[in-house]
Amino acid sequence: xxxxxxxxxxxxxxxxxxxxxxxxxxxxxxxxxxxxxxxxxxxxxxxxxxxxxxxxxxxxxxxxxxxxxxxxxxxxxxxxxxxxxxxxxxxxxxxxxxxxxxxxxxxxxxxxxxxxxxxxxxxxxxxxxxxxxxxxxxxxxxxxxxxxxxxxxxxxxxxxxxxxxxxxxxxxxxxxxxxxxxxxxxxxxxxxxxxxxxxxxxxxxxxxxxxxxxxxxxxxxxxxxxxxxxxxxxxxxxxxxxxxxxxxxxxxxxxxxxxxxxxxxxxxxxxxxxxxxxxxxxxxxxxxxxxxxxxxxxxxxxxxxxxxxxxxxxxxxxxxxxxxxxxxxxxxxxxxxxxxxxxxxxxxxxxxxxxxxxxxxxxxxxxxxxxx
Amino acid sequence: xxxxxxxxxxxxxxxxxxxxxxxxxxxxxxxxxxxxxxxxxxxxxxxxxxxxxxxxxxxxxxxxxxxxxxxxxxxxxxxxxxxxxxxxxxxxxxxxxxxxxxxxxxxxxxxxxxxxxxxxxxxxxxxxxxxxxxxxxxxxxxxxxxxxxxxxxxxxxxx
Numbered sequence: 001x002x003x004x005x006x007x008x009x010x011x012x013x014x015x016x017x018x019x020x021x022x023x024x025x026x027x028x029x030x031x032x033x034x035x036x037x038x039x040x041x042x043x044x045x046x047x048x049x050x051x052x053x054x055x056x057x058x059x060x061x062x063x064x065x066x067x068x069x070x071x072x073x074x075x076x077x078x079x080x081x082x083x084x085x086x087x088x089x090x091x092x093x094x095x096x097x098x099x100x101x102x103x104x105x106x107x108x109x110x111x112x113x114x115x116x117x118x119x120x121x122x123x124x125x126x127x128x129x130x131x132x133x134x135x136x137x138x139x140x141x142x143x144x145x146x147x148x149x150x151x152x153x154x155x156x157x158x159x160x161x162x163x164x165x166x167x168x169x170x171x172x173x174x175x176x177x178x179x180x181x182x183x184x185x186x187x188x189x190x191x192x193x194x195x196x197x198x199x200x201x202x203x204x205x206x207x208x209x210x211x212x213x214x215x216x217x218x219x220x221x222x223x224x225x226x227x228x229x230x231x232x233x234x235x236x237x238x239x240x241x242x243x244x245x246x247x248x249x250x251x252x253x254x255x256x257x258x259x260x261x262x263x264x265x266x267x268x269x270x271x272x273x274x275x276x277x278x279x280x281x282x283x284x285x286x287x288x289x290x291x292x293x294x295x296x297x298x299x300x301x302x303x304x305x306x307x308x309x310x311x312x313x314x315x316x317x318x319x320x321x322x323x324x325x326x327x328x329x330x331x332x333x334x335x336x337x338x339x340x341x342x343x344x345x346x347x348x349x350x351x352x353x354x355x356x357x358x359x360x361x362x363x364x365x366x367x368x369x370x371x372x
Numbered sequence: 373x374x375x376x377x378x379x380x381x382x383x384x385x386x387x388x389x390x391x392x393x394x395x396x397x398x399x400x401x402x403x404x405x406x407x408x409x410x411x412x413x414x415x416x417x418x419x420x421x422x423x424x425x426x427x428x429x430x431x432x433x434x435x436x437x438x439x440x441x442x443x444x445x446x447x448x449x450x451x452x453x454x455x456x457x458x459x460x461x462x463x464x465x466x467x468x469x470x471x472x473x474x475x476x477x478x479x480x481x482x483x484x485x486x487x488x489x490x491x492x493x494x495x496x497x498x499x500x501x502x503x504x505x506x507x508x509x510x511x512x513x514x515x516x517x518x519x520x521x522x523x524x525x526x527x528x529x530x531x
Contacts, residue, residue, distance in 0.1 A: 043504040050489070051513055086399055213426050213450060216478025229450055305399040306446050306457065308429065319432050319446065330514075334430040334446075342481040371504060 008036055013356065015044055021118065022367030026344070026360070030353060038348035038356065040341055045371040053331035058084050058158060058298040061331065065318075066152040068333055069369035071114050074100075074107035074143075075311040077156040082237060083307035083318045084158040087300035095288035096160050097239045102173070102281045103143070103155065104238075105274040109180075110139040111312035112267045115364045119264060120191050122361040123200050128191040135183055138176050145169065159294035170282055177275055184271060192268055201264060202255030205347040205359035209258065215346065216339035219314025220270065221363055224250040224263030231310040243280045245273045260362035267364070299326050313337050313364060337369035373422065375401040378456045381423060385416055402457035407443075410460055411470040411496075417447065417456075418475050424449045425456070428476035433486030434459075435516045441467045441492055462492065464515075471497040489514040 014025040023044035029037040049068060053061050065080040066073040078100055085092060117132030140150040145166050147155045155162050191197055207217070209225040222229055230247040232240040248269035250262030300322040308317045314336030323329040340363050348359055373381075379393045382403060389412075392404035405413055417425045425447040434442035445458040462469055471494035473479045483494040484503040491512035494500055502509065510521045520529045 043502075043506070046504040048513070054514075211477075214477045216428055216476065227450070234453065303399050304402075306430070315429065317430060317446075319430060319444070321434075330432075330434060332430065332432040338481060339478050342478065 024367055033352050035348050035351055038345045040344050042370050045367045049333055049372040050331055053328055057326050063154045066154060068372055069366045071111040071366050072107055072312045073152050074103045078104050079307060079309035079316050080318050081156045081158045083305050083320045086305045086307060087322055090159055090293055092159055092293045093288040094286045096290050098281050098285050100156055101238055102278055105278045106139050108274050108312045109271050110136045112271050115267055119361040122357050123197055125191055128187055135180055142173060157294055158298055161290040164290045198254050201260035201358050203259050204355045205260045205362055206256045207258040207347045211346055215343035217343055218336050220263055220266040221340045224266045225258035226250050231308050237309060243277045245276045260358050263362040311336055333372050335369045335372055337365040341365050341370055373454050379403055386413055389413055400457055402459050404459045407460040407462050407469045411472055414472040414475040424451050426450055428478045431479055431482035433490035433492055437516045439464050441490055443469055467492045468495055470495045473497055
């Protein structure tokens with residue numbers, strides 16, 4: 001019998017595939033069931049953030065930052081206002097910084113809960129998703145009682161905040177933490193150490209540390225590969241240096257260091273660290289006026305700033321160039337998802353089509369963040 | 373290392389490659405380098421043990437609005453915990469610069485973005501296509517003299 005000749009085939013995944021977490025199209029070159037190459041096509045959600053930013057005043061840009069990574073709005077605002085404040089060289093009251101950190105960490109937990117829940121959904125576990133969203137709702141309630149919005153907040157302004165914490169916030173936040181700690185344990189029993197889940201994610205999509213760094217990966221994607229790099233500790237901004245917490249990294253516990261399970265598990269462990277930060281911040285929350293330092297007119301001197309911050313997805317940075325006028329000359333958003341997604345081909349080759357679902361989910365992208 | 377020491381180190385290796393150094397800039401100091409040498413400089417700063425810039429944080433296109441485009445490289449070292457900004461200026465009429473994709477893979481998508489939005493051509497880039505805009509879009513929107521096309525596939529563009 002003549003030897004069967006096989007050909008490679010091109011398979012389109014998306015732009016509306018449920019496991020792509022938004023409008024992403026991945027062009028898969030497959031040989032049978034094995035992925036030979038995976039080429040991401042992005043831009044479906046491009047909303048011209050950088051072009052918009054050039055025709056607006058510094059304050060007007062904040063709501064646009066909200067919409068970059070819509071699961072991490074607080075973190076986006078935080079990075080942007082830090083940049084503007086650095087350019088203006090203004091000091092904000094300590095209370096403002098503490099509240100920002102509390103909000104940013106709550107946002108991180110909310111974002112990780114979406115990531116963890118939908119990741120389970122991708123793999124076929126439906127129940128953890130409901131649990132995650134139940135707890136995320138409580139965080140959104142906290143945001144809503146603070147600023148009236150549940151998804152896009154426009155809460156952090158250059159120099160301050162739109163509102164102070166409402167009465168009862170601190171108690172409600174503590175009550176949430178008390179409820180939530182056992183829920184993480186439950187989640188781990190249900191999903192993280194579930195044998196089927198581990199089999200689907202361990203030893204899949206292995207990302208070596210040197211490749212991760214070379215591709216500009218950051219956040220849980222980088223830490224999943226065992227690199228101890230978190231900007232909140234390595235280049236502390238805001239008041240992160242006042243709190244006692246640890247950087248968590250992947251361990252290769254279930255398979256190989258840097259596999260999908262490691263990237264997933266780093267997010268679970270990070271939730272606990274965020275809770276530690278929030279607890280300390282609530283305990284030591286200073287008094288003060290949160291709007292005292294808000295400038296009436298924002299007109300930074302000629303100069304430029306590149307401000308880095310650790311968003312739930314990794315290094316979120318804004319490169320803001322000022323020409324001395326009331327509008328920025330150029331704003332570039334360095335989105336963590338953008339660089340993280342660019343290494344997708346690197347961790348897909350040689351795995352099966354079914355593994356692609358696990359791999360895309362583990363990188364944890366928000367398409368709004370990729371396309372801006 | 374601080375920005376001055378980093379500058380000295382690059383200047384020693386490439387005496388003609390460095391055009392300007394602004395240490396007293398508002399917030400971030402930067403080094404302006406010759407565009408044609410950027411790949412050699414990139415290879416040097418990423419491999420030199422004292423510098424070891426292994427992490428290209430961001431690569432931004434830029435329109436200086438004086439007839440020049442530019443590329444801004446934000447570099448960081450995970451090992452040595454320092455950072456520096458490199459800039460290269462290119463004439464708008466002939467905006468070409470060697471790609472640094474072979475040094476930092478993260479430059480791949482960032483250079484495609486700068487090509488897409490500014491029309492800067494990165495020589496030696498393995499796959500220089502538009503990334504955010506449709507392939508048949510006309511012009512490069514972040515250039516300061518950009519005029520949007522009237523129609524795109526029958527749809528009116530300026531609103």
